[in-house]
Amino acid sequence: MSVSEQSFEAEATPSPPAVTFEGRGTYDERLNQILAAATATFARLGYEKASMREVAKAAGVSLAGLYHYFDGKEKILFLIQFRAFGSLQNNLREKLHGIDDPELQLRAMIRAHLTYFAANMEALKVCSHELDSLTGSAYSETRQIRHAYYEITRGIIERLIHTHNTNGNIDLHVATMALFGTLNWLYRWYDPQRGPAVTTVANQIADQCLHGLIGTTKTGDQ
Amino acid sequence: MSVSEQSFEAEATPSPPAVTFEGRGTYDERLNQILAAATATFARLGYEKASMREVAKAAGVSLAGLYHYFDGKEKILFLIQFRAFGSLQNNLREKLHGIDDPELQLRAMIRAHLTYFAANMEALKVCSHELDSLTGSAYSETRQIRHAYYEITRGIIERLIHTHNTNGNIDLHVATMALFGTLNWLYRWYDPQRGPAVTTVANQIADQCLHGLIGTTKTGDQ
DNA sequence: TATACTAGAACGAACGTTCGTTCGACAATA
DNA sequence: TATTGTCGAACGAACGTTCGTTCTAGTATA
Known part of the structure; x- marks a missing residue:
């Protein structure tokens, strides 16, 4: 799990079998949503000043949920x-x-x-x-x-x-x-x-x- | 004391009467030394990542000593x-x-x-x-x-x-x-x-x- | 003694990260 | 059709550390 070895070009991740929580979207879609929120937060506050809590809040996910998608900041x-x-x-x-x-x-x-x-x-x-x-x-x-x-x-x-x-x-x-x-x-x-x-x-x-x-x-x- | 209202042009600060610790120099000289060390630290690590402890260490001054010269980061x-x-x-x-x-x-x-x-x-x-x-x-x-x-x-x-x-x-x-x-x-x-x-x-x-x-x-x- | 300055300890807050758990959806069994 | 087990997704709570800042006590100079 996590995105460690993921190629930036490939749109499909092998491990999660594209299971659909209605309203949430696929794993990759959710990951991209969170990534977009993180980008906005980093752009607004700067990387060092932006906290993982702030990123999580912007993405609408819990702090622990954030670490489910990414290995770290x-x-x-x-x-x-x-x-x-x-x-x-x-x-x-x-x-x-x-x-x-x-x-x-x-x-x-x-x-x-x-x-x-x-x-x-x-x-x-x-x-x-x-x-x-x-x-x-x-x-x-x-x-x-x-x-x-x-x-x-x-x-x-x-x-x-x-x-x-x-x-x-x-x-x-x-x-x-x-x-x-x-x-x-x-x-x-x-x-x-x-x-x-x-x-x-x-x-x-x-x-x-x-x-x-x-x-x-x-x-x-x- | 402190440098709060100091003009950047004036070289002399009114409050401390230019007392000389031999080897240390005047108040302003010491302030400029610390400022130079802080500049180097900020340049090396970035402002957010550079800690006051790191600045103090680079300037050869204690943490409390740093706050004697400056109101804050x-x-x-x-x-x-x-x-x-x-x-x-x-x-x-x-x-x-x-x-x-x-x-x-x-x-x-x-x-x-x-x-x-x-x-x-x-x-x-x-x-x-x-x-x-x-x-x-x-x-x-x-x-x-x-x-x-x-x-x-x-x-x-x-x-x-x-x-x-x-x-x-x-x-x-x-x-x-x-x-x-x-x-x-x-x-x-x-x-x-x-x-x-x-x-x-x-x-x-x-x-x-x-x-x-x-x-x-x-x-x-x- | 009064002043200028320093050192070390400590403060509350915030940091990145991890833990144990719960929830919901699916597959296999009975 | 029920039941059981598995797995990813997500959570609240807490971990240990470091942050900027403050406090108290002390030393050396004049």
């Missing part, structure tokens, strides 16, 4: 990050499929990231803010997924720069992390419900990233 | 942020003095921010990561300083864009927060001791911010 955070980073990466690979131009790839990457962010704000807030809260193998595992995501993005930027080889003084790591900084900082200020539309923000960030605040490819000023 | 965090944001802002105003060109102003802002960051990494890590950890008036007060810093930067970007009015579709808030994202994310990855020099990184980020990754003002490609 850290496992919950791990599952949130593992799923989010995994989905983020799968979504990106899908959106990049069939695009060859590095510029269009970068635009697609930024659009995909922001769209996913807007649809899963609480999860991405937890992911961005609690990057160092996991320990041991849980940390290594999520770090590995993040690194793959980083490599994809860095590859795009590398090809982009080599295509327009106007300047050889660009450090790829700095350039990549500058972009990730802009994207990961979004959870601090951007509210898709109040601010400009997601696609608008994505386009502006992509424009800024490609051409800067004053550099325009339309008309050279010298 | 939150006061310590407040003082760290208040001083850092204040210094950051004073430093920026100083560096902007006498510069009129918005482009040079933006370059100076980025260079000033990164230089201060490299010289005070632990404090800026705490400031970037624990933006929402303060409550009540302590939160309002630090938020006010941060807002002033934001306004200065936004003003620079506004004048920059109006000078090169090539594109009217730029949301100033988005543009400003994109830059702050890049800068505030630095504490997650940049190590001034291992990576490129601070000035190198500052120049590249400024170049990217102004001209983007491929957009160059030298030659328009259409």
Whole structure:
């Protein structure tokens, strides 16, 4: 029992034979409900300050019931990050499929990231803010997924720069992390419900990233 | 006693008459030592996870001794942020003095921010990561300083864009927060001791911010 | 002696986690 | 059709620990 070795991709868990308490849903459905409540609580209070009692209350389950679904507090955070980073990466690979131009790839990457962010704000807030809260193998595992995501993005930027080889003084790591900084900082200020539309923000960030605040490819000023 | 109403700028505290335990230094010197140890502990463990006992141990002081210098845990965090944001802002105003060109102003802002960051990494890590950890008036007060810093930067970007009015579709808030994202994310990855020099990184980020990754003002490609 | 400061013990509260138990649904037996 | 046994789901209560904070007593300086 418990969710210890569960893959984030598989929707079915082997052990419980899909027995249905009417009104409660299946085991997996209930687990996902609790996970969503935990995500909201972690996003609101921060991982350390959020207590298991608070998570249980938000999920509408007893404290002991919470431990029936999860091995412990850290496992919950791990599952949130593992799923989010995994989905983020799968979504990106899908959106990049069939695009060859590095510029269009970068635009697609930024659009995909922001769209996913807007649809899963609480999860991405937890992911961005609690990057160092996991320990041991849980940390290594999520770090590995993040690194793959980083490599994809860095590859795009590398090809982009080599295509327009106007300047050889660009450090790829700095350039990549500058972009990730802009994207990961979004959870601090951007509210898709109040601010400009997601696609608008994505386009502006992509424009800024490609051409800067004053550099325009339309008309050279010298 | 205690540091409750202390201004972050004033170096002298009125109440304790600068009595010197040989080897200990004055009251203010000792307070600054403890504050530095607290900053390092908060940066290493995070504010919530760092305990007062851990801070006391790092500062080489007893738990009761710690409470002799500070009213409580939150006061310590407040003082760290208040001083850092204040210094950051004073430093920026100083560096902007006498510069009129918005482009040079933006370059100076980025260079000033990164230089201060490299010289005070632990404090800026705490400031970037624990933006929402303060409550009540302590939160309002630090938020006010941060807002002033934001306004200065936004003003620079506004004048920059109006000078090169090539594109009217730029949301100033988005543009400003994109830059702050890049800068505030630095504490997650940049190590001034291992990576490129601070000035190198500052120049590249400024170049990217102004001209983007491929957009160059030298030659328009259409 | 008066003051500045420290040390250790202790406080109540909250923490993550575990325990023993009960409940309800299902399968096999009689 | 009754009865019995099994299993997951969920519970209230409590575990031992650590938290931020306070208190009391003591030491060294001026």
